[in-house]
Amino acid sequence: MTPDGIIAGAKIVAHEEPILVIGVPREALAAYVADFKGFDLRAGGGLQQLPPAARGPQAVAGASVTSAVIRDAILRSGRAVFRSRVTALESGSVPRLDRESRRRSSWPALVAEGAVKRLLVTRGEAARLRETTDAEPEKTFIELWLALATPSAIGETLLGQRLYESELAKIGAEDNLLLVAANGLYSFRGTEWRKSGVFDRIEIQQGRNTFRLRASDYQPIDVLHAAGAPEFREIALFRIAHASGFNPTEPFRLDVSLARDAASPSRLAAPVVVSLDYRIPDSYLIPGSVASSPTLGREPGIRPSPPDAAPVQAPLWQDIWWQRRYEIAALALMLAGLGGILIFQDWVTARGKLYRCVRIGYLLLTLGFLGFLANAQLSVVNVVTFIHALLSGFRWDLFLLDPMVFVLWSFVAVSILFWGRGVFCGWLCPFGALQELLNEAARRLGIAQLQVPFGLHERLWMLKYVLFLGILAASLHSIMAAFAMAEVEPFKTAITLKFARDWPFVIYAALLLIAGLFIERFFCRYLCPLGAALAIPARMRMFEWLKRYRECGAECQICARTCTVQAIHPLGQINPNECIYCLQCQAKYFDSAVCLHIKKRIERRQPRPAIKTPAAATPAKGVTDGH
Amino acid sequence: MDISRMTRRRALTIFAATAAGLVAGGSRPETADYEWRGYAMGTDARIIFSGASHQASRSAAELAAVEIERLERALSLFRSDSEIARLNRDGVLPAPTGDMLRAVGLAVEVADATDGLFDPTVQALWEAYVDWFSTSRNQEIPPQHLIARALQAVDWRQIKLADDSIVIGKGQRITLNGLGQGYVTDRVANLLRHRGFNNVLVDLGEQRALGPNRDGSPWLVGRRGRPRIELSDGALATSEGVGCILGANGAVHHLFDPRTGRSSHRWQTITVHHHSAAVADALSTAAYCASGDEIKNLVRKFDGLIVWATDHSGRENRWESAIRPIGVKSHMG
Secondary structure (H helix, E strand, C coil): CCCCCECCCCCCCCCCCHHHHCCCCHHHHHHHHHCCCCCECCCCCHHHHCCHHHHCCCCCCCCHHHHHHHHHHHHHHHHHHHHHHHHHHHHCCCCEECCCCCCCCCHHHHHHHCCEEEEEEEHHHHHHHCCCCCCCCCCEEEEEEEEECCCHHHHHHHHCHHHHHHHHHHCCCCCEEEEEEEECCCCCCCCHHHHHCEEEEEEEEECCEEEEEEHHHEEEECCCCCCCCCCCCEEEEEEECHHHCCCCCCCEEEEEEECCCCCCCCCCCCCEEEEEEECCCHHHEECCCCCCCHHHCCCCCCCCCCHHHCCCCCCHHHHHHHHCHHHHHHHHHHHHHHHHHHHCHHHHHCCHHHHHHHHHHHHHHHHHHHHHHCCCCCCHHHHHHHHHHHHCCCCHHHHHCCHHHHHHHHHHHHHHHHHCCHHHHHHHCHHHHHHHHHHHHHHHCCCCCCCCCHHHHHHHCHHHHHHHHHHHHHHHHCHHHHHHHHHHCCHHHHHHCCCCCCHHHHHHHHHHHHHHHHCCCHHHHHCCHHHHHHHCHHHHCCCCCCCCCCCECCCECHHHHHCCCCCECCCCCECCCCCCCCCHHHHHHCCCCCCHHHHHHHHHHCCCCCCCCHHHHCCCCCCCCCC | CHHHHHHCCCCEEEECCCCCCCCCCCCCCCCEEEEEEEEECCEEEEEEEEEECHHHHHHHHHHHHHHHHHHHHHHCCCCCCCHHHHHHHHCEEECCCHHHHHHHHHHHHHHHHCCCCCCHHHHHHHHHHHHHHHHCCCCCCCCHHHHHHHHCCCCHHHCEEECCEEECCCCCCCCCCCCHHHHHHHHHHHHHHHCCCCCEEEECCCEEEECCCCCCCCEEEEECCEEEEEECCEEEEEEEHHHCEECCCCCEECCECCCCCCECCCCCEEEEEECCHHHHHHHHHHHHCCCHHHHHHHHHHCCCCEEEEECCCCCEEEEECCCCCCCEEECCC
């Protein structure tokens, strides 16, 4: 970037966008990015100044979202750098408007701090000013609200994120947005502007300068998004160019000219103008530095900004959490539900029918909401990133950026400590849920299940540990190589991208799912590096709540044979490294129609008449725990 | 144009309840009367704050000074880059500010209402006189053909307030000196009222009272040789031929009758009271060229007017509208 805010050049150094890896030619992307050369960051909508032929691609075909993100990233970071390097230096000791901090506020808070100002003119007052009379002097002639919408806490709160960002994209790095809203009898817009292109009833006055508001800088707004904002008859957003001399840090006022009442010809009166004063609260200003030393800068054009002029950034993660608050709340409910199921697992599993409904329902929720809607599929990539963060200085901010993944991981961490890795694998993994649901369907359609001999099965387990260790080892050399290896997880293909991906990936994921029709959770059993990664710390788990009889494995292999992932040894014990905590064996444990042990005990008791308490005959009562 | 500034004398004096600035020095009382003196639209300006705090008066005075300068950028002929200067130079003013539009709009309205007794296009006439007296060292009245030629450019009906522009007729030039000061006075007064001031006198050539003095007593506006006027609301504007004299023999002054192109000599002094300083300003100019009957008609036609007209014998006539203004009282001499 040049010192006057022109992009001197742009090129891709590296990118890790999975969609762009495949399908979109690298040259198209490079050309798109290179085309930002010459873009004037100070001008609003900058590229408009060039002739259309020289504009180049507005987007990259087949990756419109990504190209919009790239455009946004270039312009936004360019403007931020321009402001911090150049504007900060130019303004010297003068405070400047904080355009970078991102915050959310509410209507009452904005009103309280004076970020939104109000002027009320009753019909009585208007009549007095216009030297007429009004039969209803108490009613509102015009109630006017004014706000400088440039800072995010004001603009984004009032306009909503989408509109705020799109309006911000239209203006230059130092231009401003002004919001005017009103209720009442009188319109501040009038009708003249449609014809003349300029608003004749309103004007901004600042010191010696008058700023006229033009139709070309005008955006009508339907409704304010701020929590607690009233409804308005008319809302207008105006763009005010920096070049006009407008200074958002200085006080200014909105003059509203009250048009003459044509019904009183016996009056000669001066035009009536009412004013609404505005001054941006100090909290939206960045104090100027005392003195900056230009000699510090070695490269021409890029001079260091004074340290205390650096904008105080409100954490981005807070904004993201607020935006996704409903999803987060839904996830919290879901996790609370799962916690309940686990804590009252005996009660749930003792009711076989209820357990099956809960199980299928929860898996559907995991697949539909967590997987497809919220894209909250945890991955071994998270584990690798986490380990690397621990090695290279841990920062909460980084992990807080994705609230769903953060909340999910927090829950998983606790559940690993309590019950082992199975809670995630069996309940919260969308791909796991997809496999299990498909297998359930396959079974109902009568597809025969393959039983892997336990000796072979046991040895195949090693594969996933090898894969995980391989990925971890690769990550120490190159994180990109590790991420490439992590493609052994079909999660991105199946869940995040919903199979909209290049065919080799689709075929791989489909093959795994087909294998899962014959061997339940085929991928989980042998290949999942995430499962392996979780199984290692899960050895620390605190509770052993899965119940077994002393006879299990000796007389009967029902649980072992029907275990979702064959985690039960032929000898009867459950291998917690492999167990996915689906609780199926627990349902059988309580089921007198299935469990051989219970059946035998009932048989033993039946010949004898029930003399003692009838309650003793109920299978669940008085049964000794397997441990 | 500097001639008028130099020769124009202040006809009126104002007796403020307490002389401002006397209380400065030593400990400062919480409230006092403060006076700001400055310069506006080519003439002396002052604002008196009655019973105000020093801090409030000071910030209000600063605000007023900045606002005056802003309005001068639109309306003042004394600035070569003002909107009115550009309009006179180019014959068209694109993208006028709201204040320029409203001031010119009001000038046209008053011209319509007075049937041209007030006419903002007399600037061409004024320039013809100034040229005549300054270039040829003439002491006599300019010849009729010069006046007739200048009069061709005098017709307010050629001013067009079109979409987002002001256009004037070919060869026309306009002045807002018969209304501009009043317009600025109104704007400054409204701004101060909006800031919560209720005991202020704004005097930029015309006097506009925002309420009486803090103790409730009216502002006393003295007139040369005439009884004082008590003013507690609205504005007073005074026109006097002797305010600005051209040539040595005093036969020509700045108040031209747009119908004849000659300086009017009907009255010695005209003082008008109206709620708005701009309207009072324009109507005092109009009344100066009007006959007694014409003034009577004007007062009959419009509400809220008082006109004091002193003829050359020193006799004062007073006419007022049926719905008379409040906040003004003239003392009997």
